[in-house]
Amino acid sequence: MAAAGLLALATTWRPAIAPIAPPDRAAFPIADVERGAVLAKLGDCAVCHTAQGGTPLAGGRALATPFGTLYSTNITPDPATGIGRWSLVAFMRAMHDAVRRDGAHLYPALPYEHFTHITDADLASLYAFLMTRRPVVAEAPANRLIFPLGFRPLLAGWKMLFLHKGEIAPNPTRSAEWNRGAYLAEGLGHCAGCHSPRNLLGGEMRGRAYAGGVAEGWRAPALDAHNPSARRWTADALFTFLRTGISPDHSAAAGPMGPVVESLSNVPEEDVRALATYFASRMGNGETATPPLQMDRADLAAREAPSGAALFAGACAACHGTGAPMAAQGRPSLSLSSDLLDDDPTNAIQEILQGIEPSVAGRGPKMPPFANSLSDKQIASILAYARLRYTDRPEWPSLEEAARSVRKGNIQP
Numbered sequence: 271m272a273a274a275g276l277l278a279l280a281t282t283w284r285p286a287i288a289p290i291a292p293p294d295r296a297a298f299p300i301a302d303v304e305r306g307a308v309l310a311k312l313g314d315c316a317v318c319h320t321a322q323g324g325t326p327l328a329g330g331r332a333l334a335t336p337f338g339t340l341y342s343t344n345i346t347p348d349p350a351t352g353i354g355r356w357s358l359v360a361f362m363r364a365m366h367d368a369v370r371r372d373g374a375h376l377y378p379a380l381p382y383e384h385f386t387h388i389t390d391a392d393l394a395s396l397y398a399f400l401m402t403r404r405p406v407v408a409e410a411p412a413n414r415l416i417f418p419l420g421f422r423p424l425l426a427g428w429k430m431l432f433l434h435k436g437e438i439a440p441n442p443t444r445s446a447e448w449n450r451g452a453y454l455a456e457g458l459g460h461c462a463g464c465h466s467p468r469n470l471l472g473g474e475m476r477g478r479a480y481a482g483g484v485a486e487g488w489r490a491p492a493l494d495a496h497n498p499s500a501r502r503w504t505a506d507a508l509f510t511f512l513r514t515g516i517s518p519d520h521s522a523a524a525g526p527m528g529p530v531v532e533s534l535s536n537v538p539e540e541d542v543r544a545l546a547t548y549f550a551s552r553m554g555n556g557e558t559a560t561p562p563l564q565m566d567r568a569d570l571a572a573r574e575a576p577s578g579a580a581l582f583a584g585a586c587a588a589c590h591g592t593g594a595p596m597a598a599q600g601r602p603s604l605s606l607s608s609d610l611l612d613d614d615p616t617n618a619i620q621e622i623l624q625g626i627e628p629s630v631a632g633r634g635p636k637m638p639p640f641a642n643s644l645s646d647k648q649i650a651s652i653l654a655y656a657r658l659r660y661t662d663r664p665e666w667p668s669l670e671e672a673a674r675s676v677r678k679g680n681i682q683p
Contacts (some may be wrong), residue, residue, distance in 0.1 A: 306398045312541060329343045337415055340379045361393065377428055383433055383461070385460070395608065448551065512530075515527075521608050525620055585640065
């Protein structure tokens with residue numbers, strides 16, 4: 271048994287890569303740095319590697335998982351607390367093989383199941399961008415994981431199950447734009463990391479890619495033919511949504527999708543169009559879309575849910591009611607809201623609790639949070655009314671219990 275244990279540990283061992291002297295910023299061509307800046311936006315690097323109110327890329331953001339809390343690391347070129355002494359070889363190994371410069375295995379909060387597909391050329395540009403940022407001294411807090419998951423050699427087994435290496439082969443039957451979108455989505459963009467379900471070990475269920483997942487207490491909707499939209503997502507509609515955070519025929523970006531849109535608003539238009547083309551093809555022809563309700567059933571909803579009608583009139587109608595000024599500003603009707611049409615009320619509850627902030631430079635829809643002004647019972651009443659008024663879907667069961675669970679952050683994958 272001892273010999274077997276030693277053998278197992280030996281198979282998990284990875285050598286350290288020697289540290290380098292922090293490279294001179296002038297050593298990196300400007301074109302590589304600029305390209306790396308775009309790639310960092312496409313990969314949302316700053317979103318996870320920036321603490322609340324912290325310095326961009328200096329790490330320290332708490333990342334909640336079913337197995338405990340991980341803290342993102344400092345990826346500025348500080349030589350002591352960041353990656354200032356990492357060589358390009360060490361950086362590439364971390365992204366492709368999930369092994370730190372010192373040989374320790376990395377946790378999959380870094381979505382290396384997708385980053386392993388990034389080309390060496392793109393990684394070199396990303397490295398050039400990161401190594402030319404301002405160094406920031408910032409040590410990440412220690413991870414807080416359930417026992418024995420703090421023992422990093424265990425991650426070697428996880429990677430054997432879920433890390434599928436190799437570049438993404440182009441599909442010769444698809445256009446160059448589609449293939450570019452596939453490369454960005456499956457690699458750097460790691461879209462399936464949120465929009466796919468995960469198993470009990472935290473690995474993506476590859477057989478159910480883009481069937482919907484969970485991200486920071488929000489439901490990441492399915493990006494296949496089962497998307498709960500009222501109208502078919504076209505490539506043009508997806509482009510508008512990904513670029514601006516709102517689609518007049520669908521809904522507005524909220525929760526974790528807001529920062530994604532903010533990043534995509536600052537990258538080349540052709541990359542966003544490529545992503546839109548790729549996902550429009552995955553979402554099919556819309557045959558499973560739920561047609562929007564063609565009538566406003568306000569009278570019926572008021573009779574069936576009178577308390578919700580009164581609360582809606584006081585808290586929501588100024589923006590969402592018939593004839594409301596904001597409803598005439600290109601904002602989608604609630605009858606088109608995927609969150610109201612969904613079989614799961616989580617996102618609708620989250621939007622009431624947390625509100626919606628404009629995704630792009632203060633432009634776009636804004637909704638105030640009601641977490642401190644509405645009880646779980648009141649939220650349940652409002653949503654029961656809105657579901658009945660704006661959709662023909664069956665009522666959500668146990669809405670008050672669902673609101674209580676969402677407020678406490680008890681959303682399960």
